[in-house]
Amino acid sequence: KAGVTQTPRYLIKTRGQQVTLSCSPISGHRSVSWYQQTPGQGLQFLFEYFSETQRNKGNFPGRFSGRQFSNSRSEMNVSTLELGDSALYLCASSLASRTDTQYFGPGTRLTVL
């Protein structure tokens, strides 16, 4: 079974731009979560989607948004990029229940200049 895939793997943007990251979950998984990883803050939860609905949200500004499609694929968008948004963005998928194990993708490395 294929794992979680994320595209693109690397991105370079400038301040003020916006960016869209994509995540395809493991086949059969219906829940997708997003995390931001930085050296200073570590791994922080962004949001979780299940059946095209946001089920939970972390403490991030409204510039961070996401959505999930009917095939469970998910995208996250960051608008008006700031230097501090430079990070590794990890997507994880799980079957359905909030307590199911999350399996992670390779991440998208975003650099904001």
Place this chain on the structure above:
Amino acid sequence: AQKVTQAQTEISVVEKEDVTLDCVYETRDTTYYLFWYKQPPSGELVFLIRRNSFDEQNEISGRYSWNFQKSTSSFNFTITASQVVDSAVYFCALSDSGGSNYKLTFGKGTLLTVNP
């Protein structure tokens, strides 16, 4: 609020040594789940183990073993006879029973370097 503490920021060992990574957690829930993930230099988080709060049995998987003690709120991870390929950052994580604020809370991670 949930909290996971990995007090060891970095550990360096020589190949074949045993090494234990510590994890201490805080939660108000009686039902919760604990996880360990490995993050090699490639960046992908690799799932290692999941343990629920009602199962305190220790687990062994090859060279890996886990010691879960509710009395001390600890979930420690031991690698026996370490190998260079074990070099990575290891994260301990906690999730609650699935309430409205479900999420994985991660520790800061422990960088393990295994030298030949």
